[in-house]
Amino acid sequence: MPRMSEPLALSLGQQFELERMTRMIDSTGDPQSLRGLAKQLLQAWHTQKAATEWIMRQQLGNPGHFGGMAKSAAGTSVDSSSQTKVNGSMDVL
Numbered sequence: 001m002p003r004m005s006e007p008l009a010l011s012l013g014q015q016f017e018l019e020r021m022t023r024m025i026d027s028t029g030d031p032q033s034l035r036g037l038a039k040q041l042l043q044a045w046h047t048q049k050a051a052t053e054w055i056m057r058q059q060l061g062n063p064g065h066f067g068g069m070a071k072s073a074a075g076t077s078v079d080s081s082s083q084t085k086v087n088g089s090m091d092v093l
Contacts, residue, residue: 025037
């Protein structure tokens with residue numbers, strides 16, 4: 001597992017898939033098709049974020065720590081949006 005300070009690297013297969021999708025986007029001139037593709041990518045990005053946060057909760061053994069409401073040490077609910085976000089940018093894809 002890479003350390004948090006190390007950048008994530010794409011596998012060779014992921015690099016090829018990225019290039020294939022990039023070329024497909026570049027060759028699409030229809031705005032409606034591009035909007036549909038953008039919506040699919042947005043959905044995939046948020047699904048990946050949710051999966052990553054779920055895995056982190058499982059590994060940390062703290063189901064309420066990332067996303068949604070978390071319990072503070074005093075037992076009161078704390079909105080995690082005010083806490084530091086993990087995996088909050090598309091760069092993690």
